[in-house]
Amino acid sequence: MTLATLDVMPSLCCRALGKTYPGGKQPALVDVNLDIAPNEFVTLVGASGCGKSTLLRCMAGLERHDQGELRVCGQPIAGPGPDRAMVFQHYSLYPWLTVIENIRFVRRLSAHTRDRSSSDVEAASGRADALLRLMGLDAVRDAYPNQLSGGMQQRVAIARALMSAPPILLMDEPFGALDAQTREVMHDLIAHVHRQERSTIVFVTHDVEEALYLGHRVVLMAPRPGRIDTIYPVPLPARRNQDMKLAPEFLALKREILERIRDTSGMKTDLELLEKLSQAAA
Numbered sequence: 718m719t720l721a722t723l724d725v726m727p728s729l730c731c732r733a734l735g736k737t738y739p740g741g742k743q744p745a746l747v748d749v750n751l752d753i754a755p756n757e758f759v760t761l762v763g764a765s766g767c768g769k770s771t772l773l774r775c776m777a778g779l780e781r782h783d784q785g786e787l788r789v790c791g792q793p794i795a796g797p798g799p800d801r802a803m804v805f806q807h808y809s810l811y812p813w814l815t816v817i818e819n820i821r822f823v824r825r826l827s828a829h830t831r832d833r834s835s836s837d838v839e840a841a842s843g844r845a846d847a848l849l850r851l852m853g854l855d856a857v858r859d860a861y862p863n864q865l866s867g868g869m870q871q872r873v874a875i876a877r878a879l880m881s882a883p884p885i886l887l888m889d890e891p892f893g894a895l896d897a898q899t900r901e902v903m904h905d906l907i908a909h910v911h912r913q914e915r916s917t918i919v920f921v922t923h924d925v926e927e928a929l930y931l932g933h934r935v936v937l938m939a940p941r942p943g944r945i946d947t948i949y950p951v952p953l954p955a956r957r958n959q960d961m962k963l964a965p966e967f968l969a970l971k972r973e974i975l976e977r978i979r980d981t982s983g984m985k986t987d988l989e990l991l992e993k994l995s996q997a998a999a
């Protein structure tokens with residue numbers, strides 16, 4: 718899918734987007750052009766500092782761009798909104814609420830803003846319970862965040878973001894703190910949520926395999942200044958399974974993207990320096 722062939726109103730639309738932080742020597746983002754279709758799953762990868770989080774935070778309305786245009790469903794983004802939920806790189810829970818209270822928190826907020834029938838309340842409570850079970854958090858339902866491991870806290874944060882069934886889900890390295898086993902389960906869970914709820918997902922990761930397994934397109938960004946380097950359509954059926962990670966086209970694309978990240982990062986393993994380090998230690 719390219720800018721030219723997208724014939725529906727994009728969920729998110731970036732046109733010549735740019736941002737420089739106050740005092741920043743290089744722009745964090747320059748000339749970002751990206752249309753994300755409704756129900757598309759786009760993953761962002763790239764070397765550290767290439768602007769992935771900045772782009773996501775601009776989409777969330779948490780950061781203001783200073784050049785170009787950024788629209789959500791055709792409307793300029795003026796700030797955060799209920800149409801977009803964000804899961805941060807570092808989990809952020811309310812420490813004074815239990816697991817289930819944290820998950821239901823969004824609903825509690827919306828209860829103040831509109832009238833709700835008892836069936837609304839029941840449906841919300843059913844969704845919270847289902848998310849709790851899907852995330853494997855049943856046993857810690859009434860625990861407080863400081864009693865949980867980092868991975869568990871992140872799963873609560875994901876459940877909370879999914880609670881309001883947001884049309885657009887923005888996720889910044891949401892599975893970075895999870896072990897490999899839980900990560901695989903979360904991949905299939907998020908793919909299921911994406912299919913069922915037809916949400917649009919923008920997902921930042923350092924893990925190229927994760928980016929390819931989840932994404933319809935992988936957007937590779939490059940640093941100094943932060944920009945889009947290449948957009949790779951993923952040549953896999955929409956419905957993925959773990960075996961596809963071993964398919965030759967999957968492995969070939971993974972290698973290509975990894976090489977490109979290495980080339981654009983400006984960081985290389987310096988064997989000579991490593992040798993000096995071990996000589997100095999001897």
Ligand SMILES: Nc1ncnc2c1ncn2[C@@H]1O[C@H](COP(=O)(O)OP(=O)(O)OP(=O)(O)O)[C@@H](O)[C@H]1O
Pocket residue numbers: 738739741744745763764765766767768769770771772943
């Ligand atoms: N609040 C801020 N104030 C000033 N500069 C910032 C701020 N946040 C990010 N930057 C700078 O903007 C650039 C892009 O940062 P950003 O966090 O978006 O990168 P990233 O791709 O998410 O990196 P990582 O993979 O390490 O999370 C970096 O040069 C960073 O130093």
Ligand SMILES: [Mg+2]
Pocket residue numbers: 769770771806889
């Ligand atoms: Mg980041």
